[in-house]
Amino acid sequence: MNTFRVLKTAVTDVAATTTQPGATAARTGVLNLSKGFTLQTPNFLAPTSRGVVPHLSPDNLEKNTGVEGVYVALEDFIEKAPQRVPPLYTYPSTLRSFISLPKSTFLVLSPRRSPAITCPKANSDANLSILTSVGFRDLPIKDYVSAIVRLEPDIVLGIADIANTVSPGKNRVQKMAMRTEKWLDELLGRVYECEDGSKDGEKKTVPAVFAPILPLEKERQRFYLSHLVENVEKLSGLVFTSADFVDVVPEELGGLPKLQSDVMGGPHQVLEMVGRGSDLFNVGFVGATTDAGIALHFTFSADEVGDGEEKLELATDMWDAKFATDLSPLDEGCECYTCKVHHKAYIRHCLEAKEMTAWVLLQIHNLKVVERFFGGIRKSIEEGWWEKGRSGFEKKYKSEMPVGTGLGPRLRGYQYKSVGGDKKLNEPAYRSLDSGDEDEL
Known part of the structure; x- marks a missing residue:
């Protein structure tokens, strides 16, 4: 039943x-x-x-x-x-x-x-x-x-x-x-x-x-x-x-x-x-951030209250060149497989190489962040600090996700709404060898 x-x-x-x-x-x-x-x-x-x-x-x-x-x-x-x-x-x-x-x-x-x-x-x-x-x-x-x-x-x-x-x-x-x-x-x-x-x-x-x-x-x-x-x-x-x-x-x-x-x-x-x-x-936004090469890192806790002056980002664009030599995990203290075994430099390298392992590791991490987030919500209601937690979260974090700067996996038709005149969102799989591009290949 x-x-x-x-x-x-x-x-x-x-x-x-x-x-x-x-x-x-x-x-x-x-x-x-x-x-x-x-x-x-x-x-x-x-x-x-x-x-x-x-x-x-x-x-x-x-x-x-x-x-x-x-x-x-x-x-x-x-x-x-x-x-x-x-x-x-x-x-x-x-x-x-x-x-x-x-x-x-x-x-x-x-x-x-x-x-x-x-x-x-x-x-x-x-x-x-x-x-x-x-x-x-x-x-x-x-x-x-x-x-x-x-x-x-x-x-x-x-x-x-x-x-x-x-x-x-x-x-x-x-x-x-x-x-x-x-x-x-x-x-x-x-x-x-x-x-x-x-x-x-x-x-x-x-x-x-x-x-x-x-x-x-x-x-x-x-x-x-x-x-x-x-x-x-x-x-x-x-x-x-x-x-x-x-x-x-x-x-x-x-x-x-x-x-x-x-x-x-x-x-x-x-x-x-x-x-x-x-x-x-x-939670459709999780897959969208993963496809964009973005790592989530927000939390919901009674101890983390923002001052409302300088809000933090909800996530980090892993395409940023500054992570090329960063050997720290995606999120300090995170217990997901990605953060325990790999570091930012490796994930950025996989993104640049268009290696699908990058998106696998990001998806594992992002789902773990969301899991902890909902666990914090339930705890806040059970322990009586829901309003304090929500107010603190709104003061601490920006409302919009950062925009990914790299090219993610090939998009499927149902992932975006097309409008007449839009350019193709995916790069062509092949190039013509008759157009003088031989030196670029």
């Missing part, structure tokens, strides 16, 4: 953290999943690319990081549909087995990546528009719903019908709410239909279903929220595609864990959302 229990709520000035009086403040909790996973919250998920945390093999993920859950998108695996049946659909085992996910890590399955690239074609009543590695496609809602039973994720996210415009009109809002409600009902019906089913004599476990909250004001999705309240017993959590609408949740749904599916703004955004009652975070 999937359950969530709030352990402690921080004593906080609610008015300072939210526009909704009486909204949930920062809290700690424990999420128990039916397949035996237990997660202390607030906590984070690592986003994946085709089921793999970028730069890390499954054994490195398990051995050298504290990642407890990963965020997997179904659109990563269906690039040939509907012309050809995707291999994932014919694989004789679960999604966990297909991507070789460690047994100690739970799996969150979403229809789309986060943040999702806007598709030129709008959704329809029966299909969700997605972006695959070979172009835009339609994902039939029935395929996603049926895939849940076969793939057996630990948490499954409901499908939200998100408009392509920032401010959808009245008719589009009604369509968004009706479709999202209909798709959620199909998902819940399919999941609970199999609750008492069996396969080869073995009883199936029901994945935790997280219902999507639309990026709309409370009044504009009032009927959809009422539907969620009516079905609260079947829900295990809520998922948000926008950090601006956490406060629309009715009081009856306040006891469910809240997942932020898109956190690209860094630790300051995390702290803001924790202060408004969010519990789980898909």
Whole structure:
């Protein structure tokens, strides 16, 4: 059985953290999943690319990081549909087995990546528009719903019908709410239909279903929220595609864990959302900083309080030439594999040589920093210094990440939003020998 229990709520000035009086403040909790996973919250998920945390093999993920859950998108695996049946659909085992996910890590399955690239074609009543590695496609809602039973994720996210415009009109809002409600009902019906089913004599476990909250004001999705309240017993959590609408949740749904599916703004955004009652975070900013060759080094502690005069950087650009002979670890006192075994000069050398080991080591370190960060948040709430810690963090660190000055790994199409006339972001793999460049090669 999937359950969530709030352990402690921080004593906080609610008015300072939210526009909704009486909204949930920062809290700690424990999420128990039916397949035996237990997660202390607030906590984070690592986003994946085709089921793999970028730069890390499954054994490195398990051995050298504290990642407890990963965020997997179904659109990563269906690039040939509907012309050809995707291999994932014919694989004789679960999604966990297909991507070789460690047994100690739970799996969150979403229809789309986060943040999702806007598709030129709008959704329809029966299909969700997605972006695959070979172009835009339609994902039939029935395929996603049926895939849940076969793939057996630990948490499954409901499908939200998100408009392509920032401010959808009245008719589009009604369509968004009706479709999202209909798709959620199909998902819940399919999941609970199999609750008492069996396969080869073995009883199936029901994945935790997280219902999507639309990026709309409370009044504009009032009927959809009422539907969620009516079905609260079947829900295990809520998922948000926008950090601006956490406060629309009715009081009856306040006891469910809240997942932020898109956190690209860094630790300051995390702290803001924790202060408004969010519990789980898909930390996309970690992979972005690793790709840029940047090493994180922020902490969340009651002892480290800034004076507000000269703020520190949240991270360090390892492409800087000053690290060429620096034999110190990325972060003094860090216990990650990277800091215990290697030094800055080696990592910078690997970056300059375009050796993928550089990004492996940076990813291990950056995930460790985020793990310690969330551990500090939980400790602050449990021990009663949450407000002091958050205030000190805001005074101590700059709000923006530094910009990487080097060329990282080749970018994939879903990693950036293209605009007409943009130059190519990747260097060409080959050069013409007829253009007089022979001496440069």
